[in-house]
Amino acid sequence: MDSTQSSKGTKIECLLFDMDDTLYPMSSGLNMACRKNIEEYMLHHLKIEESEVPKMCLDLYKEHGTTMAGLKALGYEFDNDEFHAYIHGRLPYEKLKPDPVLRNILLSTPQRKIIFTNADKAHAVQVLYRLGLEDCFEGIICFETLNNTPLEPDNYDDKVDSSLVDSANFYLDEPDEFGLFTARESIDHTHSDVSAPKSRILCKPSQKAIEAAIRIADIDPKKTIFFDDSVRNIASAKTAGLHTVIVGSSVLVPGADLALSSIHNMREALPEIWEGEEDQLEPVMQSTAVETVVLA
Numbered sequence: 001m002d003s004t005q006s007s008k009g010t011k012i013e014c015l016l017f018d019m020d021d022t023l024y025p026m027s028s029g030l031n032m033a034c035r036k037n038i039e040e041y042m043l044h045h046l047k048i049e050e051s052e053v054p055k056m057c058l059d060l061y062k063e064h065g066t067t068m069a070g071l072k073a074l075g076y077e078f079d080n081d082e083f084h085a086y087i088h089g090r091l092p093y094e095k096l097k098p099d100p101v102l103r104n105i106l107l108s109t110p111q112r113k114i115i116f117t118n119a120d121k122a123h124a125v126q127v128l129y130r131l132g133l134e135d136c137f138e139g140i141i142c143f144e145t146l147n148n149t150p151l152e153p154d155n156y157d158d159k160v161d162s163s164l165v166d167s168a169n170f171y172l173d174e175p176d177e178f179g180l181f182t183a184r185e186s187i188d189h190t191h192s193d194v195s196a197p198k199s200r201i202l203c204k205p206s207q208k209a210i211e212a213a214i215r216i217a218d219i220d221p222k223k224t225i226f227f228d229d230s231v232r233n234i235a236s237a238k239t240a241g242l243h244t245v246i247v248g249s250s251v252l253v254p255g256a257d258l259a260l261s262s263i264h265n266m267r268e269a270l271p272e273i274w275e276g277e278e279d280q281l282e283p284v285m286q287s288t289a290v291e292t293v294v295l296a
């Protein structure tokens with residue numbers, strides 16, 4: 001891991017995790033089910049031509065970080081909460097099983113641990129609950145965290161002055177019933193300016209979204225390791241100065257310091273996380289270590 005070698009001696013203080021397809025494998029089927037729901041929404045609610053939907057769905061996801069963000073950027077108007085409820089409400093969450101191996105790994109790490117997902121809070125809470133990881137993280141930075149204020153569309157793109165974003169709109173609440181912090185409330189800005197032709201969504205891989213997450217979590221990117229399965233998110237995170245790990249890949253991608261085929265391999269691949277913690281490890285942790293296949 002080049003960057004951690006060059007920063008040898010720099011203590012890692014925070015682990016920042018994407019959630020979907022990072023904390024559980026793509027093979028769970030949730031990703032495909034989610035895409036199918038999005039395509040149905042585009043077809044039935046936005047009346048997009050059926051033959052165009054699959055390619056458009058994928059292209060917008062790649063270009064904007066989420067298909068939802070891409071649809072908004074194109075000028076489609078719909079309620080954010082309704083969209084999230086439609087695409088996540090019918091997901092086969094039962095396919096996600098408790099992951100005690102990952103749970104033990106996470107609980108053994110001395111660093112702050114934070115989720116940074118483009119998904120909405122309800123989905124994040126559901127996924128973490130199903131994985132048995134609901135108490136492993138200090139907080140969640142999610143859709144509502146980054147999109148809780150009706151910023152004017154003209155101000156709301158990658159050219160926006162970061163001080164505008166920083167000044168009033170991003171904050172964390174006290175931990176909620178799940179012990180998680182998220183935005184205090186979600187403000188529906190679909191109706192805030194009905195004449196607005198576009199409503200931009202702030203999400204990864206936007207540089208502004210990653211910088212906002214860094215400010216919200218109050219972390220030092222040089223002392224933070226970021227885990228994500230998205231090639232574009234990894235590239236943006238590296239530009240923001242984070243140490244980066246591409247998850248679910250056996251090969252390095254541009255901007256990645258390390259590739260992990262599974263998040264389960266982090267103990268073997270990133271021993272620096274536990275540096276100085278050896279004496280505190282519980283025996284159960286050592287016995288549950290997973291074989292590592294790491295290409296770095």
Ligand SMILES: [Mg+2]
Binds near residue numbers: 228230
């Ligand atoms: Mg992901």
